[in-house]
Structure formats: structure tokens, C-alpha cells
Amino acid sequence: MAYQTRGRDPLLDSRMAAAIEKRGKELLGLTLIVLAGMAAAMVVSYSPDDPSWMSATDEPARNWMGRIGSTIATPLFMIIGWGSWGLAFVPGVWGARFAFHRGEERAVGRLIFAPIWLAVVALYAASLTPGAVWAAAHGFGLGGLFGDTVLGALLGILPLSASLGLKLLSLVLGVAVLALGAFVLGFTRGELRRIVHFLLVGVILTYAGARALLGLGAGRAARAGQAMQERIAERRVIRSEARRAEPVLSGDRVRRPVDVPLPEPEEEKPAPVRASGLLARMPLLIRKPERLPEPELVEAAVYQGLAARPGDDRISAKISDVIRARLRPAAALPVEAVALTKGRGRGPEPQILKATPRVDLPPEPPLTARHALARIAPDPVLRGDHDDDYDYDHDDDAFAAEEAYEVDAAPSRMAGEVRVPLPEARKVVQQGLRKPVPPSSRALAEAQPVLQFDAPAQPVYELPPLSLLSDPAKIQRHHLSNDALEENARMLENVLDDYGVKGEIVSVRPGPVVTMYELEPAAGLKASRVIGLADDIARSMSALSARVSTVPGRSVIGIELPNDNREMVGFREILSSRAYGDGHQRLPLALGKDIAGDPVVANLAKMPHLLIAGTTGSGKSVAINTMILSLLYKLTPEDCRMIMIDPKMLELSVYDGIPHLLSPVVTDPKKAVVALKWVVAEMEDRYRKMSKMGVRNIDGYNGRVDEALSKGEMFSRTVQTGFDDMTGEPVFETEEFAPKKMPYIVVIVDEMADLMMVAGKEIEACIQRLAQMARASGIHLIMATQRPSVDVITGTIKANFPTRISFQVTSKIDSRTILGEMGAEQLLGMGDMLYMAGGGKIIRCHGPFVSDEEVEEVVNHLKAYGPPDYLGSVVQGPDEDRADSIDAVLGLSSGNSADGDDALYDQAVAIVIKDRKCSTSYIQRKLAIGYNKAARLVEQMEDEGVVSSSNHVGKREVLVPEPQ
Numbered sequence: 001m002a003y004q005t006r007g008r009d010p011l012l013d014s015r016m017a018a019a020i021e022k023r024g025k026e027l028l029g030l031t032l033i034v035l036a037g038m039a040a041a042m043v044v045s046y047s048p049d050d051p052s053w054m055s056a057t058d059e060p061a062r063n064w065m066g067r068i069g070s071t072i073a074t075p076l077f078m079i080i081g082w083g084s085w086g087l088a089f090v091p092g093v094w095g096a097r098f099a100f101h102r103g104e105e106r107a108v109g110r111l112i113f114a115p116i117w118l119a120v121v122a123l124y125a126a127s128l129t130p131g132a133v134w135a136a137a138h139g140f141g142l143g144g145l146f147g148d149t150v151l152g153a154l155l156g157i158l159p160l161s162a163s164l165g166l167k168l169l170s171l172v173l174g175v176a177v178l179a180l181g182a183f184v185l186g187f188t189r190g191e192l193r194r195i196v197h198f199l200l201v202g203v204i205l206t207y208a209g210a211r212a213l214l215g216l217g218a219g220r221a222a223r224a225g226q227a228m229q230e231r232i233a234e235r236r237v238i239r240s241e242a243r244r245a246e247p248v249l250s251g252d253r254v255r256r257p258v259d260v261p262l263p264e265p266e267e268e269k270p271a272p273v274r275a276s277g278l279l280a281r282m283p284l285l286i287r288k289p290e291r292l293p294e295p296e297l298v299e300a301a302v303y304q305g306l307a308a309r310p311g312d313d314r315i316s317a318k319i320s321d322v323i324r325a326r327l328r329p330a331a332a333l334p335v336e337a338v339a340l341t342k343g344r345g346r347g348p349e350p351q352i353l354k355a356t357p358r359v360d361l362p363p364e365p366p367l368t369a370r371h372a373l374a375r376i377a378p379d380p381v382l383r384g385d386h387d388d389d390y391d392y393d394h395d396d397d398a399f400a401a402e403e404a405y406e407v408d409a410a411p412s413r414m415a416g417e418v419r420v421p422l423p424e425a426r427k428v429v430q431q432g433l434r435k436p437v438p439p440s441s442r443a444l445a446e447a448q449p450v451l452q453f454d455a456p457a458q459p460v461y462e463l464p465p466l467s468l469l470s471d472p473a474k475i476q477r478h479h480l481s482n483d484a485l486e487e488n489a490r491m492l493e494n495v496l497d498d499y500g501v502k503g504e505i506v507s508v509r510p511g512p513v514v515t516m517y518e519l520e521p522a523a524g525l526k527a528s529r530v531i532g533l534a535d536d537i538a539r540s541m542s543a544l545s546a547r548v549s550t551v552p553g554r555s556v557i558g559i560e561l562p563n564d565n566r567e568m569v570g571f572r573e574i575l576s577s578r579a580y581g582d583g584h585q586r587l588p589l590a591l592g593k594d595i596a597g598d599p600v601v602a603n604l605a606k607m608p609h610l611l612i613a614g615t616t617g618s619g620k621s622v623a624i625n626t627m628i629l630s631l632l633y634k635l636t637p638e639d640c641r642m643i644m645i646d647p648k649m650l651e652l653s654v655y656d657g658i659p660h661l662l663s664p665v666v667t668d669p670k671k672a673v674v675a676l677k678w679v680v681a682e683m684e685d686r687y688r689k690m691s692k693m694g695v696r697n698i699d700g701y702n703g704r705v706d707e708a709l710s711k712g713e714m715f716s717r718t719v720q721t722g723f724d725d726m727t728g729e730p731v732f733e734t735e736e737f738a739p740k741k742m743p744y745i746v747v748i749v750d751e752m753a754d755l756m757m758v759a760g761k762e763i764e765a766c767i768q769r770l771a772q773m774a775r776a777s778g779i780h781l782i783m784a785t786q787r788p789s790v791d792v793i794t795g796t797i798k799a800n801f802p803t804r805i806s807f808q809v810t811s812k813i814d815s816r817t818i819l820g821e822m823g824a825e826q827l828l829g830m831g832d833m834l835y836m837a838g839g840g841k842i843i844r845c846h847g848p849f850v851s852d853e854e855v856e857e858v859v860n861h862l863k864a865y866g867p868p869d870y871l872g873s874v875v876q877g878p879d880e881d882r883a884d885s886i887d888a889v890l891g892l893s894s895g896n897s898a899d900g901d902d903a904l905y906d907q908a909v910a911i912v913i914k915d916r917k918c919s920t921s922y923i924q925r926k927l928a929i930g931y932n933k934a935a936r937l938v939e940q941m942e943d944e945g946v947v948s949s950s951n952h953v954g955k956r957e958v959l960v961p962e963p964q
Contacts, residue, residue: 440581614807
């Protein structure tokens with residue numbers, strides 16, 4: 001029984017079986033490598049003219065593998081094209097893995113995906129453009145018939161144009177080829193990391209070698225000249241110091257004459273050059289400095305008489321060793337503090353004088369050869385009977401070095417350390433005094449006096465001169481010293497440390513209004529934790545407010561604190577800058593200065609619309625004035641026209657009468673709706689003109705007009721002149737007209753909330769239509785509101801205004817409404833703003849100040865060129881047919897009977913008359929409709945006199961008599 005249950009002994013032992021298995025894998029690997037080589041030769045030498053089962057020719061096969069190779073290669077290339085190269089890569093790589101035993105256990109799990117990879121390679125090759133030779137010899141693309149067929153199907157599925165879809169698929173397929181290829185060929189993350197590291201090191205070494213070859217000759221010559229000068233200087237110093245005499249005793253201190261032998265000057269080695277960038281982060285490429293021998297210190301013994309002195313040779317040798325050690329160029333290498341007893345050989349423990357640094361003296365100068373000799377052999381003190389025995393030549397430097405220490409009377413034992421010059425304190429202030437903004441060419445031209453002898457008969461329009469604005473030289477500038485900024489940075493670090501925030505202030509950027517301190521947080525610290533401490537930071541730093549936010553594109557967190565003395569930003573200074581005067585913006589808006597004090601000029605044509613929010617006193621109205629003046633200072637009435645809507649009747653009324661206006665300043669909210677509908681109609685007309693011209697935007701249309709005017713050509717259009725008397729069909733004629741450029745139209749709304757309260761639905765429909773489509777037609781909106789709530793800035797308006805400016809608001813909710821994040825509640829007011837461009841990047845700006853007197857001066861200058869050319873249809877409204885078409889475009893109901901004829905409305909009226917009850921919820925339940933639809937039906941019944949308005953408790957009375 002025991003014999004039956006005992007297992008059979010294996011034929012081979014485990015070691016022999018393992019050896020055979022290993023050799024078998026190696027043989028399999030070599031076989032795969034040979035097959036891969038044959039496949040590579042077959043693919044490389046492929047020719048479509050070779051004989052195969054698809055072509056009959058008497059020509060011999062040019063394929064390196066003969067007729068067999070041509071017979072196999074031709075159908076492969078026809079089916080998968082360049083995917084045939086995978087048949088050489090896959091067995092070659094896996095053959096090497098089996099031969100060298102590198103991951104062969106992953107073969108089964110990876111090779112099953114090899115056909116998929118070959119198909120992806122064929123698809124990627126099909127997305128590439130074939131060359132002329134391939135296209136002439138083949139009737140298919142680089143991916144074969146399979147690649148062309150599947151790629152065409154994918155392009156038909158994608159909802160994109162053919163060219164864009166092809167580029168997108170090519171990019172996706174290229175990434176898939178690399179990722180799936182690495183998986184199929186058995187590569188792991190570690191292997192890929194080593195391959196990338198090897199390639200990166202090769203590139204860096206090649207770059208470093210080329211750089212070294214280019215700078216080798218110049219570097220050697222410079223180092224040789226510098227070393228020669230330093231050797232000459234050291235020899236002079238050593239000779240002068242060697243003339244010193246033997247010191248004598250002074251009280252309890254022991255001074256012994258020492259014969260200092262002149263050390264042979266060593267050739268000074270150049271200081272190691274520290275690599276920067278990627279070289280400095282690669283430990284394999286960093287040459288470690290040689291460790292310098294630790295210097296020994298001279299032993300000081302108690303005075304025992306001249307006869308008991310130790311040998312001068314031993315002392316001189318030790319002094320020479322110390323001098324040589326200290327004269328070596330080790331300033332560029334880190335030196336650790338070493339105890340005196342470390343590294344000593346035999347001999348008594350050294351005794352040194354106890355010295356304490358004096359606090360009232362300046363720091364010790366850096367160690368040089370001159371100071372090294374002076375410190376080892378200091379000047380003796382003449383005292384007692386030895387005054388006449390020696391003649392001393394005193395050196396001021398040696399006395400200064402000695403007086404920096406107070407020496408005790410009795411010698412004592414203590415452990416010393418090698419003194420190393422301390423590095424200078426790191427400077428975090430990035431810039432000192434702010435430089436003035438460089439003037440533009442226009443500002444320089446206006447600064448030169450112009451003599452005008454003959455006045456023109458008719459006034460020619462000229463842009464307003466900069467002299468109408470206040471001179472920025474009168475603005476008082478306040479600058480903090482670098483020491484004060486450094487102190488504030490250190491104080492801020494302490495405040496953050498008190499709240500458990502570990503980090504370092506790495507940069508300080510002072511500005512005209514605020515100073516930004518850039519915090520480099522410790523590893524693992526969340527930015528939200530620091531942002532939440534804004535109020536606590538302001539309280540601890542005794543500041544009005546503090547704004548904390550991340551800096552886009554950098555790893556630091558910006559902490560913005562207001563300056564003690566705020567600097568006013570002058571409007572003339574911004575207009576005189578090159579960013580505004582020499583810029584190429586179509587519709588420039590001078591927003592102000594950023595934190596660093598640089599001008600910020602935006603382009604309204606690129607925004608394309610601007611939404612502004614801010615409380616009373618935050619500087620919103622002044623900012624609107626500066627934006628209007630920015631356009632007036634750059635554009636003529638032929639280039640830009642404006643429509644101003646001011647429900648408050650105070651802010652924009654000063655501009656009434658300037659030649660840029662299309663209509664008087666609109667103050668009635670009902671006329672504002674008419675004006676916005678006119679803008680919508682003008683946008684539709686412009687699009688029709690551009691469509692007939694075959695251009696895509698207003699710049700293209702105006703370019704065509706300029707070309708026609710330069711050539712003296714006329715535009716033609718087809719107009720209806722009447723109807724045929726016989727047939728009744730309309731008669732059209734072609735007439736020519738002079739081309740005329742289309743100006744930009746800027747619509748400025750000062751208070752959006754007032755308009756939304758009067759006609760919210762119509763206003764929102766007009767603004768939505770303009771914001772979505774008006775960019776290409778040259779129509780742009782600037783809207784401002786004091787109340788950035790969700791009922792004023794609706795989701796539709798917010799989605800179509802990607803560019804927004806927020807001044808100081810009252811709460812974090814308002815800041816999130818206008819910007820999508822907090823921070824606007826921490827602003828300082830009086831022009832302090834957050835400017836969010838279309839990409840979501842937020843910039844803090846300080847708006848310029850322009851007074852009412854300056855605005856009036858500019859307006860009076862513009863009014864001097866004659867009355868404006870108003871369009872009456874802007875505020876009077878179009879005819880009835882045109883109004884109906886505009887309402888249809890906006891999705892608004894056009895008449896009273898549209899809903900009256902509706903069967904649903906008739907049912908609602910019948911229910912109300914029958915039941916003698918009317919409410920929104922009641923109609924909603926009876927007709928099984930939505931609440932909004934029921935509310936509209938009730939409002940329509942109220943308008944038509946079916947029911948009365950709701951009383952104080954919300955009930956309505958049915959006015960229609962009960963049927964008999």
C-alpha cells in the first residue's frame with residue numbers, strides 16, 4: 001500500500017531540468033532573432049514589381065529572401081502596409097528577451113495583443129500622407145487596404161471636418177502605437193524609465209561635450225592668466241609677512257619667536273564650476289570634490305625659559321602646513337566644522353588661548369593669505385626687558401585682526417572649530433525702485449512743439465491730445481526700502497509659522513498699491529489652507545485686507561498686502577505708454593497697472609464682451625470713463641461708434657453730443673430695449689453683407705472695401721423695383737453704390753440691474769443674441785452692475801461673457817458669482833480690480849484715476865468738430881414688420897393674439913370661468929402643464945381682462961360674468 005502511494009521518481013533532477021529549460025529558452029530566442037532578421041530583410045527589400053501570386057512576371061525577384069520573400073511581402077503590404085514592420089519587431093524583441101532571460105515569463109500575456117498592435121500601426125500609417133513614389137506604385141495608402149477602409153469608416157463617424165478629423169485620429173493613433181507597442185513588446189515601467197534615462201543622459205553628455213569643446217581654449221587661457229596674477233600677489237604677501245620679528249612675553253601671555261619658512265607657492269587649481277539646470281540634478285554627472293586634509297593647529301606651551309623651548313623645526317613645519325591648508329582655494333566647497341582633536345596623531349593635546357568674539361565690532365573679513373599669516377603669527381606686544389632686543393614693523397591689518405578678540409590672562413583648554421566665511425543673506429526683494437513707464441511714439445511727438453501757420457478752412461478731426469489730462473509727474477511716489485521689505489517678509493514668515501504653515505518667502509514684488517510676497521510652501525501643504533487664512537494674515541500684519549491666491553504657472557502662493565502709502569495711478573501715464581500708444585489692438589482698453597507697476601492694456605475686440613461688477617465707491621464708474629476715453633483717444637468716428645445706455649442718468653450724460661455716438665445717451669429703460677433690438681438688427685444686416693462679400697469678419701470686409709476704393713471700383717447690389725404688369729412677378733435691377741467701411745460698434749450699459757428689473761426677458765434675449773454672435777460683426781458689449789446677484793447676472797449672461805472685471809464686492813458669494821472664485825471681497829476699492837481674461841487667468845490691476853474735469857476737457861475737444869451724426873432708428877424703433885422679424889429672431893412673442901388663439905389658452909379660460917377660481921397652481925393641476933406655462937397663461941388672462949390682479953393675499957377675482 002505504501003509502495004502504491006509513493007510518487008514516481010522524476011527522470012531528471014531539478015537542476016538538470018532547470019538547465020535544459022534555460023537552454024531551450026535561449027535556443028527559442030535565437031530562433032526568433034533569426035526569423036526576425038529574415039522578416040526584416042524581406043520587408044526592407046520589398047518591391048511591388050517582384051513576382052508574386054498577384055503578379056506574373058519573368059523578372060527575377062529583387063527581394064533579399066528570394067521568391068518566397070516576395071510572395072509573402074506583397075500580400076502583407078497590400079493588407080496592412082507599413083504594419084508589416086511589426087512582424088520584424090515582435091519576434092526580434094522577444095527573441096532577445098528569451099535569449100537573455102529578460103521578462104520571458106510575460107510572453108503569453110503580451111503576445112496575444114500583437115495582432116491588435118499591428119492593426120493600430122496600419123491605421124496610423126494610413127493617416128499619414130504617402131510619398132510620390134509610393135502613390136505611383138500602389139493603389140492604396142501606407143496602411144494598406146485594411147488601414148484605408150477602417151480609417152475611412154472612423155472619419156465618417158467623427159462629427160468633424162475631414163482635415164481636422166484626420167489630424168485628431170493621427171495624433172490619437174500615434175500615441176496608441178507607442179503605448180500598445182511598449183505593452184506588446186514586454187516593456188515594464190522600470191525598463192521604459194531606464195531607456196528614457198539612457199537617452200536623456202546621452203543627449204546631455206553630447207551637449208556638455210560640445211559645450212566643453214567650444215569653451216575649452218578660452219577657459220584655459222582665462223584661468224592661466226588669473227592663476228598667474230594670484231601667485232604673484234601671494235608671493236608678495238608672504239614675503240612681506242615673513243619679515244616679522246620674534247614675539248616676546250607679555251604678562252601671562254606667551255609669545256615665542258617663530259621662524260616661518262616661506263612655503264613654495266602651489267599652482268592654484270581653478271574653482272569647480274557648478275553645473276546648472278538638469279546637469280546639477282543628475283548625480284551621475286556631478287564630480288565630487290576631493291576631501292582636503294584637515295589643518296593642524298599650533299600648540300601653545302607655558303613659558304619655561306629660552307632654554308626649554310621646543311625645536312624650531314617642528315613648529316615651523318606645523319605653521320607651514322597650516323598656511324598651505326588655508327591658502328588652498330576651498331571657498332567654493334562646503335566645509336564642515338571639525339573638532340580640534342579630530343584626525344590628530346600622537347602628541348600632547350593642543351592648548352589654545354580662550355578667545356571670545358567682541359559683539360560691538362563688525363563681522364570678520366573673509367579669510368585670505370594675508371589674514372591667514374597675520375592670524376597665525378600675530379603682531380607681538382612690546383613689554384618689559386625685551387623692548388630693546390627687537391625692532392617690530394607693525395601692520396594695521398594685523399592689529400585689526402587681533403583687536404577683534406579679547407584674550408583672557410590665563411590659557412585654558414577648549415575645543416575650537418575651523419572658521420568658514422558665512423555666506424551673504426539671501427535677498428528676496430526682486431526689484432527696487434520702480435522705473436518710469438517708457439513713453440510711446442505719440443507721447444514723444446506731442447511733447448515736441450508744432451508750429452501751424454495756416455489754419456484749415458474746415459476743422460479736420462484730430463484725436464484728443466494727451467495734454468488735456470493731468471501730468472503724471474505731479475503724482476507723489478512712495479517707495480519702501482529693501483530693508484523694510486525684507487523685514488516684512490520675515491515677519492510674514494513668522495505669522496504663517498504661528499498658524500502652522502511651513503514655508504519660505506522666496507520673492508517680494510512691490511507695486512504701486514500692493515506688495516506681493518511669494519510663498520514657497522512646504523511639501524504636502526494644501527494651497528486652500530493658506531488661502532483660508534487671508535483674514536488672519538491681514539489681522540496679524542495690521543493690514544486692511546490680504547488676498548491669497550495661487551500664481552498661475554508657478555509653484556508659489558501669492559500673498560498680497562496693501563502698502564501703507566497708496567500711489568495713485570495716472571491715466572495719462574497709461575495712455576503715454578508703449579503698450580497703448582504703439583500697440584496694435586483694434587479696441588484698446590487702458591485698464592491700469594498690475595502689481596509690479598506695468599501698464600495693462602486689453603483688447604476689447606478679442607474679449608469680445610466685458611462684464612463689470614462692483615459696489616458703490618469701488619471705482620466702477622471711473623473705470624468705465626477710462627475705458628470710454630481709451631477708445632476716444634485711439635479711434636475716430638469712422639472707426640468706432642458707440643451706444644451708451646445710462647439708466648441712472650448721471651454717469652454717461654457728459655458724453656452726450658460727441659461725434660462717436662449713434663444716438664443720444666439712452667436713459668429710459670424702455671428705449672434701451674429698443675436700442676438693443678436695433679443692435680441685433682444691425683448685426684443681422686452686417687452678417688448678410690459679409691456673407692455676400694465672402695468674408696468672415698469685419699476686418700475682412702473693411703479690407704475688401706479698402707481694395708475697392710484704391711482701385712476705384714464700385715459695389716453692386718440687386719434691388720426690387722416693382723412688379724411686372726403682365727405676369728405679376730417682381731422686377732429686380734442691379735445698382736451700383738460706393739463701398740463704405742463698417743465701423744466698430746461698442747454698446748456701453750452702465751447699470752444692468754435697472755434694465756433687468758424693467759424688461760428682464762427682452763434684455764436677456766438681446767444680450768444673449770449679441771454675446772453669442774456679434775463678435776465677427778464688430779459689435780461689442782461693455783456691461784456694468786452694482787449688484788452681481790444671480791437674478792441680474794444670469795447663467796446665460798455669465799456663460800457668454802468670458803471676460804469679466806470685478807471691483808470690490810461685499811461678500812464671497814458675489815465674488816463667486818462674477819469670477820467663479822473668492823478674492824474680490826478682499827480688494828481695497830478705489831479702482832482695485834481683478835481682471836479675468838477668457839482663459840480663466842485672473843490678474844490684479846489698479847485702475848487709473850480720471851477726474852470729471854479731465855472728462856469734460858476731452859468731451860469739449862470732441863464737440864468742437866461739429867454736431868454728431870445720429871441715427872433716429874436706434875431709439876425710435878423699426879417698422880412693424882421689421883420688429884416682428886427681430887422678435888422672431890430673439891424668440892419673443894410678437895402680438896396679443898398669438899397665445900389667444902392657442903387651444904391651451906382657451907381651455908384655461910373655460911376652466912376659470914366655470915370654476916370661478918384662478919391661480920397658477922390651480923391651472924397647472926387642471927391642465928397638467930408646467931408652472932412657467934401656467935403662470936404665463938394667468939398673466940395673459942390678466943392682460944386681457946379675464947381676471948384681476950392678485951390682492952394682498954394672492955387671490956384673483958374672475959371678471960368675466962358667469963355663463964347663464
